[in-house]
Amino acid sequence: MNRLNNREKLLIEGARVVHKHGLSATSVRDITTAAGVPLGSFTNHFPSKDAFGLEVLERYRSRSEAEVQATLLNDQLRPLDRLSAYIDSARDFLNQNQMCDGCLCGNISAEANEHSDEIVDRVVRAFADDERSIAYCLWAAVEAGELPPDTDVEDLAGFVLSSLQGAFLVAKVRRSPEPVNRFKRVLFARLGTGCPEV
Amino acid sequence: MNRLNNREKLLIEGARVVHKHGLSATSVRDITTAAGVPLGSFTNHFPSKDAFGLEVLERYRSRSEAEVQATLLNDQLRPLDRLSAYIDSARDFLNQNQMCDGCLCGNISAEANEHSDEIVDRVVRAFADDERSIAYCLWAAVEAGELPPDTDVEDLAGFVLSSLQGAFLVAKVRRSPEPVNRFKRVLFARLGTGCPEV
Numbered sequence: 001m002n003r004l005n006n007r008e009k010l011l012i013e014g015a016r017v018v019h020k021h022g023l024s025a026t027s028v029r030d031i032t033t034a035a036g037v038p039l040g041s042f043t044n045h046f047p048s049k050d051a052f053g054l055e056v057l058e059r060y061r062s063r064s065e066a067e068v069q070a071t072l073l074n075d076q077l078r079p080l081d082r083l084s085a086y087i088d089s090a091r092d093f094l095n096q097n098q099m100c101d102g103c104l105c106g107n108i109s110a111e112a113n114e115h116s117d118e119i120v121d122r123v124v125r126a127f128a129d130d131e132r133s134i135a136y137c138l139w140a141a142v143e144a145g146e147l148p149p150d151t152d153v154e155d156l157a158g159f160v161l162s163s164l165q166g167a168f169l170v171a172k173v174r175r176s177p178e179p180v181n182r183f184k185r186v187l188f189a190r191l192g193t194g195c196p197e198v
Numbered sequence: 199m200n201r202l203n204n205r206e207k208l209l210i211e212g213a214r215v216v217h218k219h220g221l222s223a224t225s226v227r228d229i230t231t232a233a234g235v236p237l238g239s240f241t242n243h244f245p246s247k248d249a250f251g252l253e254v255l256e257r258y259r260s261r262s263e264a265e266v267q268a269t270l271l272n273d274q275l276r277p278l279d280r281l282s283a284y285i286d287s288a289r290d291f292l293n294q295n296q297m298c299d300g301c302l303c304g305n306i307s308a309e310a311n312e313h314s315d316e317i318v319d320r321v322v323r324a325f326a327d328d329e330r331s332i333a334y335c336l337w338a339a340v341e342a343g344e345l346p347p348d349t350d351v352e353d354l355a356g357f358v359l360s361s362l363q364g365a366f367l368v369a370k371v372r373r374s375p376e377p378v379n380r381f382k383r384v385l386f387a388r389l390g391t392g393c394p395e396v
Contacts, residue, residue, distance in 0.1 A: 022309050025222050100311060109371035110308030111220050113298060123371050152387060159384035162377050163357075166364020173307035173321050179360050186357035189350060190388040 007045040009035040015056045019101045023053045024114040050116050057122050060104045064090070068130065072137040079141035080193055083134070084184070087164065091180040094168060099180075102172035106165045131161045147191065160187065205243040207233040213254045217299045221251045222312040248314050255320050258302045262288070266328065270335040277339035278391055281332070282382070285362065289378040292366060297378075300370035304363045329359045345389065358385065 014031035021030070028049055032039045046052040071077075071086035094103060101107075105123045112120050135157035141147040167183035212229035219228070226247055230237045244250040269275075269284035292301060299305075303321045310318050333355035339345040365381035 020311055022222065022312065024220065025309070025312060102308060102310075106367055107308050109367050110300060110305050111223070112300075112371045112373075113218055114220065114223060120371060127368060127371070152384065155380055155384050155387075158377065158380050159361075162364040162368040162381060163361035164364065165367050166360040166362065169304055169307050169363050169367060170325060170360040173310045173318060173325070175310075179356065182353055182356050183360060186350065186353050189353075 006035070006037045006041050009037055010042065010045060010052070011055060011059060014052065015059060018053065018056050019060075019104050019107070022107055022111055023049075023056075023119070024111045028052075050119060053115075053119055054122060057104065057108070057119070057126070061126055063093075064126075065129070067093075068133045072133040075140070078146070079137050079144050080146050080188070080191070082137050083141075083160075084188070086134075086137075087180065087184050087187075090164070090168075091171075091177050094171070094180075095177045098175050099168070099171040099177055100175055103165060103168045106168055109165075110169075127161060127165075131157050134160050146193065163187070204233070204235045204239050207235055208240065208243060208250070209253060209257060212250065213257060216251065216254050217258075217302050217305070220305055220309055221247075221254075221317070222309045226250075248317060251313075251317055252320060255302065255306070255317070255324070259324055261291075262324075263327075265291075266331045270331040273338070276344070277335050277342050278344050278386070278389070280335050281339075281358075282386070284332075284335075285378065285382050285385075288362070288366075289369075289375050292369070292378075293375045296373050297366070297369040297375055298373055301363060301366045304366055307363075308367075325359060325363075329355050332358050344391065361385070 010031060013034040013036070014026075017030050017034045018026050028042050029039060031049075031052065032042050042052070046055070067089045068086065071082045071089060074082055077085065090103075094101065105126050108115060108119060108123050112123075135153050138147065138151065138153045138157055138160075142149060142151050142153065163183055164180075167180040170179040171177055208229060211232040211234070212224075215228050215232045216224050226240050227237060229247075229250065230240050240250070244253070265287045266284065269280050269287060272280055275283065288301075292299065303324050306313060306317060306321050310321075333351055336345065336349065336351045336355055336358075340347060340349050340351065361381055362378075365378040368377040369375055
């Protein structure tokens with residue numbers, strides 16, 4: 001039971017440190033110190049810092065995949081309202097700390113040269129998954145007549161994915177959610193619809 | 199003379215290491231090793247790693263400010279051609295290494311929690327400067343009739359700045375310039391003009 005608890009503590013508190021300081025800058029000692037467990041306990045639960053990083057990423061993604069389900073993939077909502085809710089929910093999550101920690105996947109991307117192929121591939125897959133979910137939502141918008149039939153859905157989905165990452169990045173260095181709000185305002189204006197609730 | 203040379207070596211080779219691995223992950227020893235100068239030589243030239251980082255940033259910005267002058271602020275070119283040339287020149291510079299190093303300002307933003315206010319403020323100022331230059335170009339496009347008079351220039355400039363950073367970030371983790379090309383394609387399509395040369 002204590003074994004399980006230490007593993008949980010490492011993942012919960014370690015994830016906070018990794019999110020705040022970056023996976024690359026975080027040592028195993030930083031993780032065990034944050035979790036309040038002995039240094040040696042780490043290797044009882046994780047074969048390497050990479051393995052730990054991958055599990056932190058999986059948990060981070062579980063949360064955001066649930067948000068994607070509740071927003072982009074939620075057929076109960078009007079398509080562009082889903083896109084709006086998706087952007088808002090991501091912003092609100094990151095804004096718990098004035099945007100200062102940024103998106104974990106974006107942070108790891110910025111230090112991609114420091115990481116194993118496994119970590120990098122996991123982030124690439126996360127972005128590809130989100131891009132597909134955005135495309136699903138945009139196709140629904142086309143079908144519902146909220147976007148014109150000749151909409152460049154695949155291109156637009158990739159554009160939204162990367163532009164949102166950029167808004168998070170600039171929001172992080174400016175310590176303000178305004179770049180995300182502006183991204184949303186301009187995006188919806190350029191889609192030819194008004195911007196919901198910004 | 200040797201004194202000057204060591205300083206130059208530190209700045210040139212050190213900047214490469216910082217750009218590749220991140221300012222936070224780079225130690226003074228990494229910098230002197232890359233420059234092939236004695237460890238002690240660093241403090242002869244720089245009072246701190248922060249002071250070194252600031253000078254690396256200044257030099258990086260000198261290069262990109264020259265590009266901004268030649269593109270966004272170049273009144274000899276048609277306004278939207280300037281914006282196109284600006285995106286291309288930034289992409290081509292970063293693509294010398296398959297986009298793997300990313301934008302130095304973006305990298306520092308992603309690790310903003312690790313840096314002094316001076317470093318963070320320098321990046322914030324760099325983004326603000328680029329945003330103003332993009333806005334200058336967009337106002338010229340409005341005046342030239344390339345964009346409609348009711349264009350949301352200030353918002354759009356901030357959107358372009360952050361979205362381009364996002365495209366660089368996703369390009370970095372995907373090791374491909376395609377996210378930047380797609381950003382440009384969608385941007386120009388949404389501005390209601392064709393996309394030059396992508």
